Amino acid sequence: MGMVLVGATPDIERKQRKAEYDQEYRAKNRERIRAYQRAYYKEHQARLIAKQHKYYEEHREEVLAACKAYREANHETIKERVRKYRQSERGKRARRVRDRRYEQSAKGRANARRGYTKRRQGVGAIVDFTADEWAAMLGKHDYRCAYCGEPFDLCREPTQDHIVPISKGGDHTKSNIVPACKSCNSRKNNRPVEQFLEELNASAAPR
Ligand SMILES: [Zn+2]
8 A cells, every 4th residue: 555655646646747738838839839739720620520419419418517517607607708798899780680580480470469469559449440441541641641731742741640549449430530640640649530620720820
């Protein structure tokens, strides 16, 4: 037992010296080593990725457990790193690409439609008004605002005003919609139409 220890001592010392030397070397040549690693990785990328995949397949449970342990042990560090990445130009660009992809996907489009319908619907409103019906209605009103009578043009674009506001139980249907300029639409806001017309007449009377 004693013999083994005596014999092992110089070996341990030698290993320790080597470890210290290696550490010093790495600290001094950090950039060079990194550049070398990057070049090496690039050259052998396909093979290295295949190797990684194979390792993952064979050690799936272990890898997942190690990842979980790492996440749990470095929770704050990871959060901070993610935050920094999101604020970086690269992170922002990635976000834009991801958003655009989502918006163009079937799921994103369906979600947008749902949101649109829901906003218009209020609670339980009937939604039944087509683009053709809207065009016909504009023609019937001589392409003028139903309230102030001013003609629509590029500066006065027509909006769909709900005679009984959706929020007051009105429906998004032909019988509850009139073309209105933006100004009248926002002045009427969520009031019943009679109240708005009274105000409109009162303000027009002195002229
Ligand atoms: Zn108007």
